[in-house]
Amino acid sequence: MVKLRLPDGRELEAKIGESILEQIPPESGLVAKVDGRLVDLTWIVHEGVETIEVLDFNSPEGRETYWHTSSHILAQAVKRLFPEAKLGIGPAIEEGFFYDFDLGGRSFSPEDLERIEEEMRRIVRENLPVVREEMGREEAIKLFRSMGEVYKVELLEEMDEDVVSVYRQGEFVDLCRGPHLPYTGYVKALKVLHASSAYWRGDERNPVMQRVYGISFPTEEELKRYLKMREEARKRDHRIVGPQLDLFSMPSELIGPGLVIWHPKGARIRRVIEDFLVRVHLKWGYELVYSPHIAYTNLWRTSGHLNYYRDFMYVFEKEGIEHAVKPMNCPFHILVYKSKRRSYRELPMRLFELGTVYRYERSGVLHGLLRARGFTQDDAHIFTTPEKLEEEIFRVIELDEYLMRSFGFEEFKVEISTWDPRRPEEYMGSEEDWIRAQSALEEALRNKGYEYEVMEGEAAFYGPKIDVKLVDSIGREWQLSTIQLDFNLPKRFNVTYVDADGSEKTVIMIHRALLGSIERFFGILLEHYAGNFPLWLAPVQARVLPVAERHLDRAREVLDRLLSAGIRADLDDARGTLGYRIRESELEKVPILLVIGDREVESGKVAVRRKGKGNLGSMDLEEFLREFTEEFLPPDLRGGSSTF
């Protein structure tokens, strides 16, 4: 007996010799998993099968199938409207799907996209059956060559399989592994999102393809919700919100692309973040250092960076000597270490710097604060003995977790990049070094109770690393912290210590940046909170708001009290209606408003309004301060003091 499980959990007994589609309620599933293998619903059940699981849009496989068929509908629509278009590839992606077309040099206009979308709807209405067909590879090559689909022929020629599958719907046929939906009519709500360009197989030496992106859903409501969410994400774009809240700007036409100027309010937040970082690092046994922004290019020749990093550096010449603006802080920290002979007793030595660096990133990769040309790393280099490596890694991860939680991030994903053991000759350092280092990384993560993914062969030539990604309030992942071991620089700079037995040994170096770059982290934080920073980070923590001008005197007294309590507060000037001024402060995202009117002047109280919560009622000013003091403070200064 073959069990057939429907998406709603019900189980049927499958009949041999009939397709899955015939045996389930109409449109109750999209695709099926037969003994772990994905198949079309039109697949015929045969002997020897154990379990069949029908999947709907709630499963990743269901969505992928849905979007994959949608991409075929897109391709079919394009072929109908632009018969000369040559098909590239058209996969489902994380959200939706795309298809690449070679239009022989032209591109799609917005009107074209609308027509394509209309044609897609027509194909859906036609409710064409989607039919799988298997054929020999040679036969397929002949078929696609006869259609002029040169890219499909190219793909086929590179395949190993002797038999390939194609899918037909109406007049349209495409090379495809599948699986697919049984009918085009299964796609209920669709939207062509935008067009862009991409190179055939992602290689810029290849022809340019026009890539059309789309999304589809089983109901109009879901499509609407998705489009609204997209709009939400767009609205919390730090490049829009930042200047809107007067935090920073990037007047690239005046100062060049990828450079930031911090306005007073943004600078306040940044200063709070940086002070917090410095205090915490000092508490955790780091020493604070500073290093210059420029140096002889030779310094990076020694580090070996110059060779392949030169194009990313700002290089200039003075009195016949080549200088460069620093693209990284490591060599300077090494020089601090090397300023004298070091004993094993001094290790681990942890040097921390908010180091501003400049990198000439290619113009196409710049993206607001998230990818800038000038940025400040929360950079540290730890010099340690091999014996203390694991303990150090553990401490770094612990610090990282503390920082992330302090900023309101709860969910992390950890990856560890290791070498490729089949090609040890491509890596710096001995096999023994690598194995010990990699197990130290893994051991530290296990001790911390983290789950992690091992990315074999992803390590840099000079050492393995740990990457930490965090998940923000709307589910997006951001690569943030990196903890990178380095066997290379200590050798190049001859960074050594005298061990207990009097012998000179080479240190192991850990590069680590936990927020990564202050700019980038700030951008992520801004999008995470959509501008509504928690109280300890808000640029204006509280605003005193007199109802009328006659309340200004009392309002100033209240303001003075707040300021002397160390709260970042300001005063509204009482011009305009109260409602208008409250709206202004709400839009500025000021977390706390203290309203002062006749009643408050009379009673000596303040009326507290919390953003998002509305009017909390009146309370005594001192009572207010007692109640909120903790929340006004950075996490490490709460509860009397001490990080832990």
Place this chain on the structure above:
RNA sequence: GCCCCGGUAGCUCAGCUCGGUUAGAGCGCCGCCUUGGUAAGGCGGAGGUCGCGGGUUCGAAUCCCGCCCGGGGCUCCA
């Protein structure tokens, strides 16, 4: 770097196809009136090198070319 799209007031945008009054709107800003109780009170005013440079034309925000900057992608991210 490459491909496509875009750049008009501080901001968001209309006007550009098809060249022709004094380039508009809303928000913001400034002034006056309004003295108010928890998300928009009223009236008036100022504000523009239409990204920059060149060309076509009697005439260019509008058409053409080059450059700069931005956006979406590709690639890159030691």
